[in-house]
Amino acid sequence: xxxxxxxxxxxxxxxxxxxxxxxxxxxxxxxxxxxxxxxxxxxxxxxxxxxxxxxxxxxxxxxxxxxxxxxxxxxxxxxxxxxxxxxxxxxxxxxxxxxxxxxxxxxxxxxxxxxxxxxxxxxxxxxxxxxxxxxxxxxxxxxxxxxxxxxxxxxxxxxxxxxxxxxxxxxxxxxxxxxxxxxxxxxxxxxxxxxxxxxxxxxxxxxxxxxxxxxxxxxxxxxxxxxxxxxxxxxxxxxxxxxxxxxxxxxxxxxxxxxxxxxxxxxxxxxxxxxxxxxxxxxxxxxxxxxxxxxxxxxxxxxxxxxxxxxxxxxxxxxxxxxxxxxxxxxxxxxxxxxxxxxxxxxxxxxxxxxxxxxxxxxxxxxxxxxxxxxxxxxxxxxxxxxxxxxxxxxxxxxxxxxxxxxxxxxxxxxxxxxxxxxxxxxxxx
Numbered sequence: 077x078x079x080x081x082x083x084x085x086x087x088x089x090x091x092x093x094x095x096x097x098x099x100x101x102x103x104x105x106x107x108x109x110x111x112x113x114x115x116x117x118x119x120x121x122x123x124x125x126x127x128x129x130x131x132x133x134x135x136x137x138x139x140x141x142x143x144x145x146x147x148x149x150x151x152x153x154x155x156x157x158x159x160x161x162x163x164x165x166x167x168x169x170x171x172x173x174x175x176x177x178x179x180x181x182x183x184x185x186x187x188x189x190x191x192x193x194x195x196x197x198x199x200x201x202x203x204x205x206x207x208x209x210x211x212x213x214x215x216x217x218x219x220x221x222x223x224x225x226x227x228x229x230x231x232x233x234x235x236x237x238x239x240x241x242x243x244x245x246x247x248x249x250x251x252x253x254x255x256x257x258x259x260x261x262x263x264x265x266x267x268x269x270x271x272x273x274x275x276x277x278x279x280x281x282x283x284x285x286x287x288x289x290x291x292x293x294x295x296x297x298x299x300x301x302x303x304x305x306x307x308x309x310x311x312x313x314x315x316x317x318x319x320x321x322x323x324x325x326x327x328x329x330x331x332x333x334x335x336x337x338x339x340x341x342x343x344x345x346x347x348x349x350x351x352x353x354x355x356x357x358x359x360x361x362x363x364x365x366x367x368x369x370x371x372x373x374x375x376x377x378x379x380x381x382x383x384x385x386x387x388x389x390x391x392x393x394x395x396x397x398x399x400x401x402x403x404x405x406x407x408x409x410x411x412x413x414x415x416x417x418x419x420x421x422x423x424x425x426x427x428x429x430x431x432x433x434x435x436x437x438x439x440x441x442x443x444x445x446x447x448x449x450x451x452x453x454x455x456x457x458x459x460x461x462x463x464x465x466x467x468x469x470x471x472x473x474x475x476x477x478x479x480x481x482x483x484x485x486x487x488x489x490x491x492x493x494x495x496x497x498x499x500x501x502x503x504x505x506x
Contacts, residue, residue, distance in 0.1 A: 092240040094219050097160055098160025099158075112229040115154070116141060121137060134155035134156060134186075153184050154184065157187065159188060160190065165198070170188055170194070173188050174205055174209075185212050185215060189222065192218065193218045231248075233245065243269055247276055250282070251285045254289065255281060257331075260289050260292040263293045269286065280312050280315075283305065302348035310352070314349045314361070315365070318366075325338075335385070343387075346390065347486050348486075355482075398465060398485055403449040404463060405443060447459070447461065453484070453485060454484075
């Protein structure tokens with residue numbers, strides 16, 4: 077299938093309410109459409125609440141920066157007139173718009189957009205008018221034109237008419253919103269993409285964005301994306317996430333969003349990778365991806381800043397879930413960290429003046445370990461020894477030990493795969 081066919085498949089035109097796209101709704105559609113085309117300094121000249129009147133001859137004004145013959149970037153000033161109609165747009169509306177703009181010598185392009193159509197005589201009139209007035213350029217965007225341009229911008233369709241996207245278009249929009257804006261999408265659409273996953277083209281960017289969206293909504297348990305793809309695809313997605321780790325953290329700090337979904341996504345992908353590949357491969361990925369702009373190894377402090385939240389997330393999760401059914405521990409101890417206050421006790425606090433006391437964020441809890449009991453997953457623990465998951469710390473200088481321990485846990489606990497890939501020297505799975 078060609079790329080043009082792919083783009084057409086992103087949008088379901090029948091689900092875009094073109095007949096209702098008038099007034100404010102049409103102006104909003106054009107605002108985000110030209111924003112997606114790369115417009116800058118967009119001004120929405122609303123003349124009144126919901127009316128768009130008294131707008132000085134244009135509903136939207138923007139600048140597009142394009143190179144001139146010398147390669148220098150110059151600004152081209154655009155006006156956009158939105159004409160929502162029930163039937164074909166009348167010729168007089170077009171003529172008035174053209175005659176209004178010709179009085180302003182600073183305008184380079186006038187767009188006249190309608191949710192319906194232009195008549196052939198109207199198009200002929202514009203061509204003759206353009207011969208007399210080469211500047212500004214006149215562009216007529218009708219329903220067909222809008223449909224074609226929206227098909228190339230699924231993120232815009234998602235913002236305005238979510239039902240107008242096919243599943244492939246939704247995946248594209250979800251990907252763009254995550255990687256460009258660190259925004260997340262609705263859980264209902266995630267469910268739909270999961271159901272249709274075998275018929276969708278999912279690459280590393282899409283898969284990473286889907287997993288991050290799942291964690292933003294709570295957990296990955298209902299739709300285990302890493303478990304539903306090949307080991308090589310898991311590895312590639314983890315590598316891509318690590319190569320973009322600095323970018324993601326920069327965006328997180330700039331936008332102020334919660335880093336939790338991204339950290340948990342990378343922790344999940346790391347664990348899914350060591351399920352099928354030797355832990356040494358993770359160390360190699362860290363060495364290749366965690367480098368400075370001068371392509372030198374990142375200082376230890378930098379590595380700890382980026383990597384430790386991921387490893388700490390893995391360690392705390394595995395300590396709790398692996399010990400929950402192990403004879404060496406009390407299940408009640410394992411659940412203390414995750415348990416919330418009784419909702420019957422906390423409900424009425426929402427009507428008080430102080431609210432419910434927040435849960436401690438230090439991750440501390442008491443545990444009792446029966447050191448005479450065997451390890452449930454086969455760790456070789458001597459008499460009186462402690463659980464390796466509690467003994468081994470994820471320190472940058474000893475990551476190989478930590479990674480080998482978590483690899484043993486996931487291989488013993490997770491459902492088995494066929495044709496597991498490993499580098500030489502890996503431990504046998506028992």
